[in-house]
Amino acid sequence: MLPSKVQQLVQLLARLPGVGDKTAQRFALFLAASEMDTARALGDALHAMADGIGSCARCGHIAEVSGPDTPPCCDICGDNKRDSTRLCVVARIQDLLSIERSNAFRGHYFVLGRLLSPLEGVGAEELPVDALKLRIDGADPPVTEVLIATPPSVDGEATALLIAQELAPLDVQVSRLASGVPHGGDLEFADPITISRAIAGRRGMD
């Protein structure tokens, strides 16, 4: 009932998180029926992003790619005014952005990309724990504090415990966000004041 080019767009949009078939169809019809300029601009922006954005080689945050031989480096890792002795471990880029909005942390980050999840079959070997240890081992100046800011859910707590155990032999102080973010809650939706309180009240894990 729709031209195949529009159907293809519907199928692609439906792959986005939180977008079901009906919403995808609504977006595609909006663009195809009345917003061709927006559709072209969106296409250009997607192209530019796909070619010019990668994963920061140091922390896993989104970063601009500056050349084929230069590993991507994000603005946070490239900011030498930040406190390099402190490293905050987060599950997702959204969590990094929430902590940034709180202005309560001025160190560097490490993005895990996922949480330990026995129910979903995600085991310890699928977490980038070795990369995290390498990041800490090779740091100059040395990292002295690692703040684990995984969410206060069952998976988030299990991940925090695993990381604390793995980092125990290293010469770093390991701490965990204080409670305040509701249990099972998501850092992404916590307000900046709650996050800054949770950072200020962080507790040691070693």
Ligand SMILES: [Zn+2]
């Ligand atoms: Zn980075």
